[in-house]
Amino acid sequence: xxxxxxxxxxxxIGDAMTHISALLxxxxxxxxxxxxxxxxxxxxAISLLxxxxxxxxxxxxxxxxxxxxxLSEAGxxxxxxxxxxxxxxxxxxxxxxxxxxxxxxLNSIAPSRTAANVKRDAQALKGTLDAR
Numbered sequence: 001x002x003x004x005x006x007x008x009x010x011x012x013i014g015d016a017m018t019h020i021s022a023l024l025x026x027x028x029x030x031x032x033x034x035x036x037x038x039x040x041x042x043x044x045a046i047s048l049l050x051x052x053x054x055x056x057x058x059x060x061x062x063x064x065x066x067x068x069x070x071l072s073e074a075g076x077x078x079x080x081x082x083x084x085x086x087x088x089x090x091x092x093x094x095x096x097x098x099x100x101x102x103x104x105x106l107n108s109i110a111p112s113r114t115a116a117n118v119k120r121d122a123q124a125l126k127g128t129l130d131a132r
Contacts, residue, residue, distance in 0.1 A: 020125070023121060027114060027117060027118055027121065030113070030114050030117065031114040034112075034113055034114050041103060042103070042104055044103065045099075045100045045101075045103035045104045046100070046104070047100075048096050048097075048099055048100035048103070049096070049097060049100035049101070049104075051096050052093045052094075052096035052097040052100060053093075055089055055092050055093040055096060056089075056090065056093040056097075058089055059086050059087075059089035059090040059092075059093055060086075062082055062085050062086035062089055063082075063083065063086035063087075063090070065082050065086075066079050066080070066081075066082035066083035066085075066086050067079070067083075069082055070082075070083065
């Protein structure tokens with residue numbers, strides 16, 4: 001960008017304000033996009049937690065069936081089979097819940113790239129102002 005020697009300080013300040021405004025609009029758009037992406041990931045994490053709940057309820061049902069079958073039959077072989085299936089289902093539910101909770105951590109939702117860009121832009125702007 002070239003400026004004529006006759007361009008006034010007011011014009012230069014106006015140009016600077018236009019550029020700063022465009023920069024801020026761009027950063028806001030980037031923040032919106034990043035938050036949108038992070039919220040979609042949070043939605044997936046919530047879906048995993050819901051799946052964990054369904055599997056956990058199924059596991060509880062199977063484990064209850066295992067206890068009932070184990071107590072009602074003296075041999076307990078069918079009950080132990082149901083118990084083993086219930087334990088496997090509980091392990092699957094734990095895996096889903098653990099993954100979902102890790103994906104929902106606050107730092108995974110915050111717009112970290114945008115924050116870094118804003119810091120970089122502020123430093124560049126400060127460097128430009130200091131140079132004058």
